[in-house]
Amino acid sequence: MLFSYLSHMRPFLTASILISIMSIFGCVEKSQPTDRQNQYVYLNPADSSFNCYMVKFPATDSIRGVVIRDYSSLPDTSKSPYQFNDLCSKNGLVILYTVTSKRFPELYYFDEEMARLDSLIHHACRQYNLPTEHLLMGGISASGTRALRFAQYCSSGKSVFNTQLKGVFSVDSPLDVERFYTSASTHKDSFTDGMRWEADLVLKQFPDYLGVPDSSFSAYRNASVYSQFDSTGGNIHLLKNTPILFVHEPDLDWWKSARGAEYFDINSYDISACVQQLRAMGNTDVTEIITSGKGFDHDGNRKCHSWTIVDEEMLVDWILERMNRE
Secondary structure (H helix, E strand, O other), X not given: OOOOOOOOOOOOOHHHHHHHHHHHOOOOOOOOOOOOOOEEEEOOOOOOOOOEEEEEOOOOOOOXXXXXXXXXXXXXXXXXXXXXXXXXXXXXXXEEEEEOOOOOOOOOOOHHHHHHHXXXXXXXXXXXXXXXXOEEEEEEOHHHHHHHHHHHHHHOOOOOOOOOOOOEEEEOOOOOHHHHHHHHHHHHHHOOHHHHHHHHXXXXXXXXXXXXXXXXXXXXXXXXXXXXXXXXXXXXXXXXXXXXXXXXXXXXXXXXXXXOOOHHHOHHHHHHHHHHHHHHHOOXXXXXXXXXXXXXXXXXXXXXXXXXXXXXXXXXXXXXXXXXXX
């Protein structure tokens, strides 16, 4: 399952509306908040569903970098069952949570949403004196896809603020939307549980966004991080110089028995091929971590598509190492 992880509740904070109104009318506070509280900013107070961000400041006095995570809604970080936020906080890393699109699923098919993210990052860095030279982005599932697509957007020179990322981490993310659609259209009847629901969603939404691959193959390849149906890999050359950490768990016995999926149907199919091509292109900083027996949901049930496959201490160490590079 590719998008089920992205379900987060948006906190209702009156202060955030005041902050966003001040921002819109040009009152930009460049000092960091003295109480280091989470700062919620809605650039359009009339519509808080997107075009907004939250800055989670670290417990340290100094800031070593900014980790960007684009979600489908702003999270309540006090309820996270994971260590990632605390590890970032202890190590001087700001987490910038953004919401850039109303579309679901959102894999950054078009430049419009990436331009919005570019603007949100610039706004947050200017508002709170965040270090623009130490930015890194990542996430699980569609969030990880968006991180890679935004890295491609930046490396292609499209950022009007000259945003560049120090690296990207991607946890079990779909990289090839043409493969994704083909899997859903040919194997849907074999899928069970969330995999079947997701296939129905893809078959309904992708034609609206991109058409169908037979007649719109260029649209699908332009919208993909990586294209296996293109001998050049499509957009993958734009990540030739980007440090990337991939994590995935291709337990085929589980995927087949629990979801009715074959190897072609899971994100690992994209990821391993993508890693091979990046290395062949000369990217010497691509790390692929293939886990086994680590994926579980919040109730302890087996689930390969889960943040639990991530060694969070290792991930933060990886982030810090890339942040420290000149």
